[in-house]
Amino acid sequence: MRRNWDAIWLVARREFLDQFRDWRIIVPMFVLVSLFPFIADNTTRQAVNFMNRTGGGLILDRLIPFVVLVIGFFPLTFTLIVALESFVGEKERGTIEPLLSSPLDDRQMYLGKLLVGTVTPLIFSYGSVLLYLFLLARRSVEFPSVYMLTLILLLTFAHAVLMVSSAIVISVQATTIRAANLLASFVVVPVAFLLQGETFLIFWGDEGVLFYVVIGLTILSGLLIRLGLSHFKREYLLGREIDTLSFKTIGRMFLKRVTGNANSIFEWYTIEIPAMLRQLRRPLLIVICVAVITIAVSYAWVVTVTPEFIEITPARAQNVRNYLAENLGNLDVLNQNVPLPWLFLSNLRATVVFFVAGLVSFSTLGVTLFMVNMALIGGVLGGASLFNYSPVMVFVVAILPHGLFELTAVFISTAAVLNMGAVLVTPQPDRSMGEIFLLSLADWFRVLIGLVVPLLAVSSVIEVYVTPLIIKMAFPYL
Amino acid sequence: MIESNDLSKQYNNDFWAVDGVTINVQPGQILALLGQNGAGKTTTVRMLTALLTPTRGWARVGGYDVRKHPQEVRANVGVLTEQHGLYMRMTGAEYLDFFGEVYGLDAKTRKVRSDYMFEYFGLTEAARRRSGEYSKGMKQKLALARALIHDPAVLLLDEPTSAMDPESAQLVRNEISRLRSSKRTIIICTHNLAEAEALADTIAIIYRGKILLSGTLEELKRTVLGPVEYEAKFAHEFDMGELELPPGAVLADRSPTSLRFRVESPQDVNPKLVNALTSRNAPLVSFHEVPKKLEHVYLKTMADAQGVTYAA
Numbered sequence: 001m002r003r004n005w006d007a008i009w010l011v012a013r014r015e016f017l018d019q020f021r022d023w024r025i026i027v028p029m030f031v032l033v034s035l036f037p038f039i040a041d042n043t044t045r046q047a048v049n050f051m052n053r054t055g056g057g058l059i060l061d062r063l064i065p066f067v068v069l070v071i072g073f074f075p076l077t078f079t080l081i082v083a084l085e086s087f088v089g090e091k092e093r094g095t096i097e098p099l100l101s102s103p104l105d106d107r108q109m110y111l112g113k114l115l116v117g118t119v120t121p122l123i124f125s126y127g128s129v130l131l132y133l134f135l136l137a138r139r140s141v142e143f144p145s146v147y148m149l150t151l152i153l154l155l156t157f158a159h160a161v162l163m164v165s166s167a168i169v170i171s172v173q174a175t176t177i178r179a180a181n182l183l184a185s186f187v188v189v190p191v192a193f194l195l196q197g198e199t200f201l202i203f204w205g206d207e208g209v210l211f212y213v214v215i216g217l218t219i220l221s222g223l224l225i226r227l228g229l230s231h232f233k234r235e236y237l238l239g240r241e242i243d244t245l246s247f248k249t250i251g252r253m254f255l256k257r258v259t260g261n262a263n264s265i266f267e268w269y270t271i272e273i274p275a276m277l278r279q280l281r282r283p284l285l286i287v288i289c290v291a292v293i294t295i296a297v298s299y300a301w302v303v304t305v306t307p308e309f310i311e312i313t314p315a316r317a318q319n320v321r322n323y324l325a326e327n328l329g330n331l332d333v334l335n336q337n338v339p340l341p342w343l344f345l346s347n348l349r350a351t352v353v354f355f356v357a358g359l360v361s362f363s364t365l366g367v368t369l370f371m372v373n374m375a376l377i378g379g380v381l382g383g384a385s386l387f388n389y390s391p392v393m394v395f396v397v398a399i400l401p402h403g404l405f406e407l408t409a410v411f412i413s414t415a416a417v418l419n420m421g422a423v424l425v426t427p428q429p430d431r432s433m434g435e436i437f438l439l440s441l442a443d444w445f446r447v448l449i450g451l452v453v454p455l456l457a458v459s460s461v462i463e464v465y466v467t468p469l470i471i472k473m474a475f476p477y478l
Numbered sequence: 479m480i481e482s483n484d485l486s487k488q489y490n491n492d493f494w495a496v497d498g499v500t501i502n503v504q505p506g507q508i509l510a511l512l513g514q515n516g517a518g519k520t521t522t523v524r525m526l527t528a529l530l531t532p533t534r535g536w537a538r539v540g541g542y543d544v545r546k547h548p549q550e551v552r553a554n555v556g557v558l559t560e561q562h563g564l565y566m567r568m569t570g571a572e573y574l575d576f577f578g579e580v581y582g583l584d585a586k587t588r589k590v591r592s593d594y595m596f597e598y599f600g601l602t603e604a605a606r607r608r609s610g611e612y613s614k615g616m617k618q619k620l621a622l623a624r625a626l627i628h629d630p631a632v633l634l635l636d637e638p639t640s641a642m643d644p645e646s647a648q649l650v651r652n653e654i655s656r657l658r659s660s661k662r663t664i665i666i667c668t669h670n671l672a673e674a675e676a677l678a679d680t681i682a683i684i685y686r687g688k689i690l691l692s693g694t695l696e697e698l699k700r701t702v703l704g705p706v707e708y709e710a711k712f713a714h715e716f717d718m719g720e721l722e723l724p725p726g727a728v729l730a731d732r733s734p735t736s737l738r739f740r741v742e743s744p745q746d747v748n749p750k751l752v753n754a755l756t757s758r759n760a761p762l763v764s765f766h767e768v769p770k771k772l773e774h775v776y777l778k779t780m781a782d783a784q785g786v787t788y789a790a
Contacts (some may be wrong), residue, residue, distance in 0.1 A: 014576055021567040094561030098624060101527050102580045103553035235530050
């Protein structure tokens with residue numbers, strides 16, 4: 001362990017030395033760090049005066065944490081430069097080969113570069129924040145709470161790790177600095193959105209949500225580090241000289257993965273799809289467990305928490321029953337209000353959204369959206385229970401008939417998304433990240449067209465034409 | 479020791495950069511790997527350094543399998559890469575110290591080894607200067623010092639004297655010879671045929687990933703250019719009419735002032751040849767082996783591989 005850390009520090013130390021001797025990095029950093037707090041301080045003073053005149057006290061309370069976030073973020077932009085340089089820059093300068101030829105292992109090299117990429121900008125970032133807070137202390141303005149300040153500093157840390165880890169992933173995969181810089185927009189754009197979201201939360205003043213953002217970003221950063229480590233290959237850095245994009249090869253590889261070795265649709269359904277399902281056995285089990293737990297937790301939450309806010313009196317319960325009777329009375333003509341194609345496409349869109357969300361977040365966002373949907377089911381059943389309907393009866397009558405197909409489709413699709421995330425962060429020495437990405441996409445597409453689309457089609461027909469009839473039979477008073 | 483069997487590397491599932499390379503270099507031997515740019519020399523060296531995984535075949539370097547023990551292989555190999563790969567903002571001393579530490583040397587050994595390297599390569603005065611300020615030759619020397627800093631048992635050197643002035647190149651060649659004497663196993667990839675001829679015990683010519691020819695210089699000359707040729711030179715024009723040659727000698731060329739013979743077994747045939755000439759009062763002023771250079775072997779081999787005629 002000690003030896004490991006020594007080697008990581010050795011790599012980092014050399015990089016530190018290199019950075020601190022490069023005026024193109026150091027001068028702008030110092031200028032930014034020392035100048036920006038003064039500009040921000042002056043702006044804060046102007047804003048405070050303005051808001052004191054116009055009564056914008058509420059905004060004023062949130063202004064300083066926001067400025068701290070922004071000041072902390074500016075030096076972090078250097079993380080991209082440092083991290084993008086780390087592997088692909090060394091490759092272009094020809095300095096990577098002696099390092100790769102050394103007995104240092106991949107992890108030591110990777111973590112050494114990650115460390116230096118994160119720490120230098122963070123030192124400048126925190127230095128800048130401290131300078132701003134020092135300038136602020138001279139004015140008679142209210143400081144943000146220690147908790148809020150801690151959250152923002154943690155957010156800054158999470159931003160640094162997130163940006164560095166994703167930039168290193170890019171640096172390892174790209175063959176030229178130019179390509180790496182172009183790919184870096186995949187880091188800059190999401191982080192810009194993230195910053196906007198965090199700004200919104202700061203002005204909203206919800207520290208609780210901000211805390212979860214910190215946790216979420218930390219998890220995402222951890223996954224990115226794992227992704228980078230699992231796909232870091234010396235061979236990859238030396239094996240390719242130029243990036244080539246062959247749509248023909250990509251198309252062929254994708255199609256081959258989707259069709260497998262099947263020669264007919266029959267073979268595909270009897271050999272390939274069962275094989276795919278066997279491969280998804282474990283993620284499917286996890287998804288089902290997650291669904292059951294989410295439904296149960298959501299149900300329990302609605303049943304226990306709702307009465308604290310709304311008292312369920314007999315009169316109120318009767319009102320709800322009357323409302324349901326008025327609105328669900330025309331269930332047998334549901335197709336007129338909710339056309340079958342619309343329902344089908346809506347469900348299909350939801351599975352695609354799960355996939356896209358999963359794709360950009362190593363499946364975590366996809367699974368989160370899935371959990372939100374499961375929580376809705378739990379919520380509906382909890383609500384039914386509050387108004388004295390049997391939740392089991394509601395589930396069996398109103399959800400299960402089409403849910404048998406719809407839930408199965410969603411479970412399988414989410415399992416494929418979960419599997420994709422797991423595959424992306426698992427080392428596969430024989431494949432490039434692009435190949436793994438493409439094959440994961442093909443796996444998901446295979447599940448989509450082979451199972452999800454047919455199941456959703458059947459479920460939509462049942463939901464429009466059968467479920468309403470069953471509901472009317474079970475609850476004739478509706 | 480370096481040994482490989484059927485060592486091959488395929489890229490993109492269609493292009494074989496190296497195809498079936500089998501070599502065996504014993505401690506105290508130098509193998510020169512010759513070939514055009516893109517012939518597969520660098521890929522071979524990278525596989526032997528455990529930087530690239532072979533698609534087929536195996537290799538053992540310093541007693542370790544490149545697939546199973548890549549880290550041990552790298553720890554026992556000193557590599558001089560195609561590009562010098564120096565960190566331009568580090569001083570020469572910092573650079574060697576860094577790589578010494580990478581290879582696990584303690585501070586005292588690093589200092590001793592670095593000082594020796596700087597002194598040997600004449601870089602002592604430049605040791606405290608940043609390598610970005612070095613000349614091309616100095617950079618190459620520093621890169622070579624890096625490859626030697628941990629005193630490796632195996633050395634893989636890609637163009638070790640490129641960009642060097644003649645004195646520096648001689649210095650490097652001397653160091654390589656010294657390393658051979660101390661039982662190091664060495665592979666040199668080079669385009670400098672004179673250097674290969676001067677240093678190598680065995681030579682391998684690689685073309686499109688395949689080794690076309692390998693062996694000692696003498697073996698290669700014999701295989702590619704045929705039996706050894708000897709030339710007799712006369713003081714003035716001399717007509718000897720029909721000369722009866724002893725068995726084992728074939729007349730290759732003749733002019734009024736010289737004769738050339740191809741001889742299979744010089745120790746047996748040459749004395750008889752000289753006798754035959756002197757018995758006919760030939761005004762003989764010299765009798766010597768016609769020099770054949772590695773360059774001829776290389777160019778002829780390449781010409782044969784490309785199906786073109788080699789004009790010496």
